[in-house]
Amino acid sequence: MTATTSDIEKAAGVLRDGGLVALPTETVYGLGANAEDPVAVSRIFQAKGRPPNHPLIVHLGRAEQLDDWVEDVPATARLLARHFWPGPLTLVLRRGRRVPLEATGGLETVAVRVPDHPVALALLSAFGGGVTAPSANRFGSVSPTTAQHVRTELGDAVDFVLDGGPCDVGVESTIVDVSGGTPSILRPGGVTREALEEVLGHPLAVPATSSVRVPGQHPSHYAPRARVVLVEPEKVVVEAEQAQELGHRVGVLLPSSFGDAPVKAHAVVRLPGSAAAYARGLYGFLRELDEQGSDLIFASLPVEEGLGLAIANRLRRAAGPRPA
Ligand code: TXA
Numbered sequence: 001m002t003a004t005t006s007d008i009e010k011a012a013g014v015l016r017d018g019g020l021v022a023l024p025t026e027t028v029y030g031l032g033a034n035a036e037d038p039v040a041v042s043r044i045f046q047a048k049g050r051p052p053n054h055p056l057i058v059h060l061g062r063a064e065q066l067d068d069w070v071e072d073v074p075a076t077a078r079l080l081a082r083h084f085w086p087g088p089l090t091l092v093l094r095r096g097r098r099v100p101l102e103a104t105g106g107l108e109t110v111a112v113r114v115p116d117h118p119v120a121l122a123l124l125s126a127f128g129g130g131v132t133a134p135s136a137n138r139f140g141s142v143s144p145t146t147a148q149h150v151r152t153e154l155g156d157a158v159d160f161v162l163d164g165g166p167c168d169v170g171v172e173s174t175i176v177d178v179s180g181g182t183p184s185i186l187r188p189g190g191v192t193r194e195a196l197e198e199v200l201g202h203p204l205a206v207p208a209t210s211s212v213r214v215p216g217q218h219p220s221h222y223a224p225r226a227r228v229v230l231v232e233p234e235k236v237v238v239e240a241e242q243a244q245e246l247g248h249r250v251g252v253l254l255p256s257s258f259g260d261a262p263v264k265a266h267a268v269v270r271l272p273g274s275a276a277a278y279a280r281g282l283y284g285f286l287r288e289l290d291e292q293g294s295d296l297i298f299a300s301l302p303v304e305e306g307l308g309l310a311i312a313n314r315l316r317r318a319a320g321p322r323p324a
Pocket residue numbers: 025027028029030031054055056057088090092104107109110111115133134135136171172173174175186
């Protein structure tokens with residue numbers, strides 16, 4: 001059920017009182033608090049089980065508010081904001097005085113974005129201020145893309161959940177650091193590298209990626225309960241079936257190139273052909289394979305262009321080594 005006007009008013013009141021509100025955005029659901037209330041912000045970290053030195057994103061209702069929250073906005077940042085806001089782009093800039101250090105994990109920079117979702121924008125407008133919101137999941141696990149995911153993950157730890165239906169983009173925002181000289185992508189996401197480069201007129205540095213099977217470089221994050229195993233696309237079925245035969249309960253993210261080929265595995269998600277539909281469904285698919293009791297999930301990386309870059313990044317991190 002999509003949030004009503006009275007839900008929005010109630011949620012704005014919860015924020016004013018220092019409470020936590022889960023809000024839909026176009027990327028994933030966020031766990032929001034009043035950005036200017038250090039105590040409320042610290043509750044976010046408790047609810048998520050997230051280390052307090054992890055910086056949060058400040059969500060604003062309008063791009064015009066940018067100068068109230070950051071300092072020294074370079075022309076590049078304005079250009080990107082003009083093109084991509086509201087939208088799945090987060091800009092890292094120099095922290096303005098209004099932003100408490102609790103929200104930035106002690107950093108002198110702050111991440112800011114204007115989300116493109118009618119419910120999020122209605123809440124931000126009713127509230128008036130900035131809302132710090134990480135993804136509304138327990139630390140390290142898969143981001144929620146429905147209100148039900150949030151309830152399952154956080155239960156009573158959140159004071160109010162605004163339902164805005166399933167998220168349209170499905171992976172988090174692209175984070176671009178514009179606080180120094182040359183802009184660089186800190187996290188690939190909903191705005192593609194190609195779209196950014198077209199607007200900027202020059203290539204962008206992208207975070208280092210490692211080859212498929214090298215563990216140890218990507219701490220586990222965005223991870224389902226089942227262990228994710230990455231294999232070459234053409235070997236997904238063969239390797240999944242072998243593991244199933246060895247007694248594992250194998251879940252498979254089956255590339256669309258396999259069509260409706262039968263797979264002898266515990267649970268199979270047949271991936272959509274378009275990258276947008278894959279991104280939109282990704283976290284839900286991982287949850288589904290978990291819920292069906294898989295202990296291993298076999299997947300392969302998509303081609304790393306367009307949204308494929310963000311999907312591959314999340315799959316790598318899901319497959320990374322688990323903390324002890
Ligand atoms: O799409 C999204 O970005 C979602 C929705 C809710 O807006 N939010 C989200 O938040 O993904 P979170 O907290 O799960 O991820 C934010 C990322 C973190 O990896 C954090 O390290 C990075 O943003 N970040 C925040 N502030 C930063 C800063 N000042 N410098 C560098 N990285 C920063």
